[in-house]
Amino acid sequence: MQDHNKEQQSHGKPNKRREMTRRQFLSYTLGGTGGFMMSLPLIANLRFAVDPLLQPKAESDWVKVIDVEKITDTPTAVNFEKNVVDGWYESDKGFGAWISKDASGDVFALSPICKHLGCTVEWEKNVNYPNEYFCPCHAARYTKDGKNLAVAPAPLDEYDVKIENGSVYLSQIKPNTRVE
Amino acid sequence: MLKSVYNWIDERLDITPMWRDVADHEVPEHVNPAHHFSAFVYCFGGLTFFITVIQILSGMFLTMYYVDDIVNAYKSVDYLQHQVAFGVIVRGMHHWGASLVIVMMFLHTLRVFFTGSYKAPREMNWVVGMSIFFVMLGLGFTGYLLPWDNKAYFATQVGIQIAASVPYLGQYIETFLQGGEIVGAQTLTRFFALHVFFLPGALLALLGGHFFMIRKQGISGPL
Numbered sequence: 016m017q018d019h020n021k022e023q024q025s026h027g028k029p030n031k032r033r034e035m036t037r038r039q040f041l042s043y044t045l046g047g048t049g050g051f052m053m054s055l056p057l058i059a060n061l062r063f064a065v066d067p068l069l070q071p072k073a074e075s076d077w078v079k080v081i082d083v084e085k086i087t088d089t090p091t092a093v094n095f096e097k098n099v100v101d102g103w104y105e106s107d108k109g110f111g112a113w114i115s116k117d118a119s120g121d122v123f124a125l126s127p128i129c130k131h132l133g134c135t136v137e138w139e140k141n142v143n144y145p146n147e148y149f150c151p152c153h154a155a156r157y158t159k160d161g162k163n164l165a166v167a168p169a170p171l172d173e174y175d176v177k178i179e180n181g182s183v184y185l186s187q188i189k190p191n192t193r194v195e
Numbered sequence: 196m197l198k199s200v201y202n203w204i205d206e207r208l209d210i211t212p213m214w215r216d217v218a219d220h221e222v223p224e225h226v227n228p229a230h231h232f233s234a235f236v237y238c239f240g241g242l243t244f245f246i247t248v249i250q251i252l253s254g255m256f257l258t259m260y261y262v263d264d265i266v267n268a269y270k271s272v273d274y275l276q277h278q279v280a281f282g283v284i285v286r287g288m289h290h291w292g293a294s295l296v297i298v299m300m301f302l303h304t305l306r307v308f309f310t311g312s313y314k315a316p317r318e319m320n321w322v323v324g325m326s327i328f329f330v331m332l333g334l335g336f337t338g339y340l341l342p343w344d345n346k347a348y349f350a351t352q353v354g355i356q357i358a359a360s361v362p363y364l365g366q367y368i369e370t371f372l373q374g375g376e377i378v379g380a381q382t383l384t385r386f387f388a389l390h391v392f393f394l395p396g397a398l399l400a401l402l403g404g405h406f407f408m409i410r411k412q413g414i415s416g417p418l
């Protein structure tokens with residue numbers, strides 16, 4: 016490339032505009048075209064691969080689980096089934112919840128899945144720990160609000176709750192909102 | 196007969212210099228176990244490659260029966276192991292080889308470390324070697340889910356939870372690996388694709404670089 020420029024200059028016409036050499040022009044156009052042609056399949060494939068990241072979170076149905084009269088200050092266990100879509104499969108999956116009323120009479124529901132390693136917690140499972148959720152696997156304990164007292168690194172998850180016509184409905188599981 | 200076939204091709208394509216350049220070089224005394232028995236530590240790299248070849252071959256044959264769908268994956272593995280002739284052996288090779296390849300790779304890495312072979316001018320090959328190490332761990336992780344039994348399912352669940360604990364990016368890594376919100380049908384297809392196409396592809400490219408550099412720089416000198 017340099018030789019080429021020198022050649023031009025030696026002809027007595029100073030190359031002030033720094034014109035592009037033929038070789039530069041060809042490598043830019045060929046490189047650009049090649050890059051463009053490669054980018055189309057690449058973009059399509061990448062978008063295809065990351066699609067799950069860009070999907071909105073699936074809306075969860077409300078499921079009727081128990082009459083509101085049956086809910087007391089002491090947590091009650093409920094089991095219910097929810098329709099779960101897994102790609103091209105649809106199935107009914109079992110869920111559990113512990114439902115109780117707080118001091119101001121509001122109904123709330125906690126997920127029984129231990130935040131340590133995922134075993135199932137139970138209210139007053141261990142006689143030594145009254146008024147607490149206890150996990151039999153590694154002795155994690157939680158308050159009635161789900162606050163983690165031992166072993167577990169986080170409070171129990173909570174369900175979205177709605178009361179309609181005297182029944183309790185549950186849907187999505189979300190991080191605990193009742194403790195700090 | 197073979198000789199004349201070779202000569203016939205060589206006359207036309209002049210292939211002798213090509214393989215000479217790749218294969219025809221002296222093994223220095225300090226890496227030859229026939230001279231110093233302790234030089235067997237230099238074999239671990241080759242053994243790692245040998246088992247990698249076994250993994251690739253047995254894996255290719257496993258895919259003749261294996262199905263990456265949550266309803267049929269377990270059944271297909273059960274079938275290929277118990278109904279197909281030599282199924283126990285082919286699956287056994289892949290199953291035990293997966294652990295052995297990690298062991299060999301680890302021993303090879305120890306040899307490189309204690310002979311100081313990672314030092315200049317071979318730093319780049321240490322980096323490539325580490326990349327091979329992580330690709331290999333990836334192959335082990337993605338392969339482990341494929342039989343779709345309880346052990347596979349919950350090992351993957353735990354593994355993905357560990358990945359999800361990465362600060363800030365964790366939840367995106369989790370969704371990307373799972374291909375959705377749960378470990379399910381789309382996780383299995385994803386892991387299968389990674390296990391048999393993407394990671395072996397990356398592995399072969401890295402191995403190519405690894406061997407090219409070894410050939411170019413030679414084996415490191417005696418201690």
Ligand code: HEM
Pocket residue numbers: 247250251252253254255257258261272286289290292293296331334335336338339340341342390391392395
């Ligand atoms: C160095 C490379 C590889 C490693 C470390 C590896 C590792 C594994 C592991 C740990 C399993 C689970 C085996 C079990 O639980 O019994 C597995 C399964 C499987 N792998 Fe690989 N793999 C490798 C390469 C490949 C390749 C190249 C292919 C195909 C082209 C392949 C195809 C499969 C298939 C179809 C299965 C499911 C069948 C089964 O579980 O027995 N693998 N692999």
Ligand code: FES
Pocket residue numbers: 129130131132133134135150151152153154155166167
């Ligand atoms: S899983 Fe509950 S304490 Fe470990």
